Amino acid sequence: MQNIHQQSRRNFLSNTAKLTAGSALMASAMASAASISIRANNPPTQCADLNSIKSINAPHYLLRNVRLEDGFEREGETVIATKTSLYQLEINNGKIVAIQPANTAADNTLPTFDARGLLLLPATRDMHIHLDKTFYGGPWQAPRPRKGKTIMDMIAREQVLIPKLLPTSVEHAEAIIGLLHSKGTTVARSHCNIDPVSGLKSLEHLQIALEKHKADFSCEIVAFPQHGLLHSHVDGLMREAMQMGVQYVGGLDPTNVDGAMEKSLDAMFQIAIDSQKGVDIHLHETSPAGVAAVKYMIKTVEQNPQLQGKVTLSHGFALSTLHDAELDAVIDGLARQQFSVASTVPIGKLAMPLPQLSEKGVVVMTGTDSVIDHWSPFGTGSMLEKANLYAQLYGNSDEFGLTRSLAIATGNVLPLDDSGKRQWPAVNDNAEMILVDASCSAEAVARISPVKATFHQGRLVFGSIQKV
Missing domain, CATH: 2.30.40.10 (Urease, subunit C, domain 1)
Incomplete structure (x- = not known):
């Protein structure tokens, strides 16, 4: 269970969803008015x-x-x-x-x-999405209630759900690719479950979908131990996935899920070193253990220079709990070791220091995360929407600030x-x-x-x- 000082993934997503919905409605209304104005002066x-x-x-x-x-x-x-x-x-x-x-x-x-x-x-880039497990492309289905559920409860729920999703996962992944195209995205990075329930099947199905779209869509794959690298005993499956064309080793909340921060992170980094791959870890933890995990990863990369420029911190909510000198020191460490940060631009009680990261040279990316799945029903696939959220959150409401906000959606282009x-x-x-x-x-x-x-x-x- 998270303590009262922790900002859970659920709270971040819930609050972000509320803002997204409101922003989308306001944007739609303003877009209609703007369209009338533009067409009055232009053909x-x-x-x-x-x-x-x-x-x-x-x-x-x-x-x-x-x-x-x-x-x-x-x-x-x-x-x-x-x-x-x-x-x-x-x-x-x-x-x-x-x-x-x-x-x-x-x-x-x-x-x-x-x-x-x-x-x-x-074109925009969706650098954190889960193409392999989604309801999108099928009948409408809202997630089951999350109130009072821990991440371990959600993992248990997923262990039942994944076998039901596998038979149609290729078609659903293709449907999301079509959605991303319609929102302007041609490049993505998808996390893909590697777990005891699906084994390597989720990966195999995702690769079938991507092969069918190799001429119109580019996508990196992260082998993601959604049920815990240590908790679900998938070290062997993860190593097999590295031989199947996967570009990144994934990880998940080494304290909350695996119960052993250093051991979990060491196992993840060792797979990356042995296979000469990159790392992209989900870190939702905002307890002191989350901060400790970020600092441990910086130290690990410093001790293993071959990992420099190859590690992405996804979510990284622990950064939102830091202030002043401690925040500056951690950001400096991330910059020195050439980390990147993939953020969904969450809105909650604690704001991510995304501008500070960019100013210090840390590459900041954004992504959809969930489109419609058992975690959240609110993902639209629009990176322009993420740029809009970034502009709102960080006060970029003027012409110059709005133009700069586009960078998070386009890979800084x-x-x-x-x-x-x-x-x-x-x-x-x-x-x-x-x-x-x-x-x-x-x-x-x-x-x-x-x-x-x-x-x-x-x-x-x-x-x-x-x-x-």
């Missing part, structure tokens, strides 16, 4: 007609009338707006090979498509640098991009603007485009 960006297509077969083509950000408009030192212009992009074998003003004479030998003034942004110089897209960049119905990235974040088309390696994987 329609996209409408259905006979030239609308849903796939591009040509590897080499032109994309015309793409809206790109050019720079910031300032009032003194204050950024008050974002300048944009229309451009023509040439895409060849998944790369952006030329960027020219929209009025440049087109190469008539190439297939040409019209973005009709939609804003081009980097932003159209403009802090000075307002365009840095994306650039010639030779991968054509990982989305077309959004917004005037600029600040509006896209604030309004959670609709994604109209998603491109992965130059391929249109969601939405439609106009053929010229």
Whole structure:
């Protein structure tokens, strides 16, 4: 049982869900009003007609009338707006090979498509999701009540549920991939259960789904001992998973679940060292044991330099309990050992120090976590929504702050640098991009603007485009 000072995963998710729901409703209302205003001054960006297509077969083509950000408009030192212009992009074998003003004479030998003034942004990345166990894609099913349930109760519940999910887990994983495409995501990192109930079946099924989408979706896999690395005696299964193309060794609450912090973390890191893989651990604990676990991991990586830059702390709620010099010292340690942090941008009594982590050079990522499963029904798959939550939580309500908030959704890829110089897209960049119905990235974040088309390696994987 967690003591009264602990912030449980349930509380974080519950409070986040409330804000998400409220934000989504407000964003929807504001988006409708903004849409009326925009269309009063601009021609329609996209409408259905006979030239609308849903796939591009040509590897080499032109994309015309793409809206790109050019720079910031300032009032003194204050950024008050974002300048944009229309451009023509040439895409060849998944790369952006030329960027020219929209009025440049087109190469008539190439297939040409019209973005009709939609804003081009980097595709988003969902860096913490569970594709292998979900109700999504099937009949609506809300989770059973969580009140009074410990994480061990939830694990016991899952041991009964997993066998029921396995027969349709491939189809459900594919359904979530389609959802992510519709929200602008082309790259993900999925945790996948390795447990005594499913053995390696969950992993095998996830890999079948990913193989079917290898041309339109890129995904790393974390072998995740959801029922406890030590508690469920899955060290052997985890090592087998490392031989099956998995990129990361997972872990879970070494004190609350495994009951032996150092022993659990040592076992996890040893698998990673032996298999030369990375680590991505779920750490929900906010007791002093959670802080001790973070400090122990920093020390372990310092003693094993081959792990530097290869460890992700998922959730890491213990960081929200630290203050002042102790917080600075822990963040400095995470930065020195090149940790990354994957956060769902939770809203609760204790706020995660995500801006401080970024400022010190720790890579901060975000993800959906649950879409619809026995843990939570609230995940939407939208990383723009996560950027919106980040902006709200950390006070980024102005034009500049909103543009910076997009970074958490795109792997730190932003159209403009802090000075307002365009840095994306650039010639030779991968054509990982989305077309959004917004005037600029600040509006896209604030309004959670609709994604109209998603491109992965130059391929249109969601939405439609106009053929010229």
